[in-house]
Amino acid sequence: MFRTKFVVAAAALAVLAGSAPAIAAPCKDAKGKFIKCPPAAPKPAARCKLNGKFAKCGTPGAKPV
Numbered sequence: 867m868f869r870t871k872f873v874v875a876a877a878a879l880a881v882l883a884g885s886a887p888a889i890a891a892p893c894k895d896a897k898g899k900f901i902k903c904p905p906a907a908p909k910p911a912a913r914c915k916l917n918g919k920f921a922k923c924g925t926p927g928a929k930p931v
Contacts, residue, residue, distance in 0.1 A: 893903040914921055914928035921928045 914923040
């Protein structure tokens with residue numbers, strides 16, 4: 867009995883793991899049509915500190931965090 871439940875659970879996990887990339891890949895517009903996915907958002911600018919406070923990275927003496 868335990869072996870049967872284990873086999874069923876393993877099969878269900880395999881089905882879910884195999885279908886996840888197919889579900890997440892396509893992008894849709896507001897009308898529901900498939901479109902090319904937009905590029906990933908750029909990373910936020912680096913932050914720098916000067917005398918223990920955040921400062922613009924171009925400021926003399928500021929060091930990246």
